[in-house]
Amino acid sequence: AQKVTQAQTEISVVEKEDVTLDCVYETRDTTYYLFWYKQPPSGELVFLIRRNSFDEQNEISGRYSWNFQKSTSSFNFTITASQVVDSAVYFCALNSGAGSYQLTFGKGTKLSVIP
């Protein structure tokens, strides 16, 4: 069975602070993919990143960075110098292709960036 845990339900930070969103996953498959999605207040789901289980290199994209550690089954997401526009619910997800190719989502972390 697959499972994704986002232990932080809500986080509030002041603008320009750095913030890390935690994601821990469980799967018995050796090949799998991890994802992060952003859901702003408008409601759409925006794809941010996809990583495969064989690539543990950290990824940086502008103010966003991701840290993938297989040893701890974690795929954490850091926003540097947060901005008000970063306020959203962020979802971590896992897909191992088991059966339906469904994305198994965590419950999400609501990030509020206060000006």
Next chain:
Amino acid sequence: DAGITQSPRYKITETGRQVTLMCHQTWSHSYMFWYRQDLGHGLRLIYYSAAADITDKGEVPDGYVVSRSKTENFPLTLESATRSQTSVYFCASSVLGLGEQFFGPGTRLTVL
């Protein structure tokens, strides 16, 4: 416009009525998915399709029917709506089964 669209964006219906939610994508992606999003449950897969005329159940398929006669369309039908089907429904598509899924804007359905 290119992308993935859903219609209607908002729908109010009554218990027992049949409702069809439409999903259309212009990318010719092979895979398409229907999820529902509920507070406390997150996003859960209802049905998915690997190609035209190939569909299969996801995690919560009861009460729903899908079809996919054309690659670009993947309608979801609630045969006899129940109040427990009040939710936000998202359609998604992907080139690969394990690829990133791109989501439509969602349909907010209320069943009275």
